[in-house]
Amino acid sequence: MGKFLCGSHIEVEFDDRVLAHLQVVIGAKLRRGESTFFSWRDSADSGDGRTTTWVHPLADVTFKFYGHRNPSINGAWVEALMLEANKPGGLQLVEEPGGDGGAPVAHHNPITATGEAQR
Numbered sequence: 001m002g003k004f005l006c007g008s009h010i011e012v013e014f015d016d017r018v019l020a021h022l023q024v025v026i027g028a029k030l031r032r033g034e035s036t037f038f039s040w041r042d043s044a045d046s047g048d049g050r051t052t053t054w055v056h057p058l059a060d061v062t063f064k065f066y067g068h069r070n071p072s073i074n075g076a077w078v079e080a081l082m083l084e085a086n087k088p089g090g091l092q093l094v095e096e097p098g099g100d101g102g103a104p105v106a107h108h109n110p111i112t113a114t115g116e117a118q119r
Helices: 016-031 075-085
Strands: 002-006 010-014 036-042 050-055 061-064 105-108
Touching: 002 016, 010 016, 016 036, 016 050, 016 061, 016 075
Parallel strands: 036 105
Antiparallel strands: 002 010, 002 061, 010 105, 036 050
């Protein structure tokens, strides 16, 4: 599991493989100076809902990987995610083509008023 951090209020855990693909897509959007919504499904332990955040070129975005190896990148998944990112509703975390049939979920670490993650 790695972490996607955006500003001082978003800290979400994703599998390193998912996170690597998000880095490619979000990085491409930001390099072009483009903003997008980014939405994902929350895990059952964090309410089983959906979360959306606004990612823009001035946002402080961090991708923290816990594994030391770079996951292989599935070009078809990058294309699918990029298509989502270019829609009016923004980037929706969709399942990997040829994957297990389910969209990845995120595990939230609630952020306190002081900006520290609760466990």
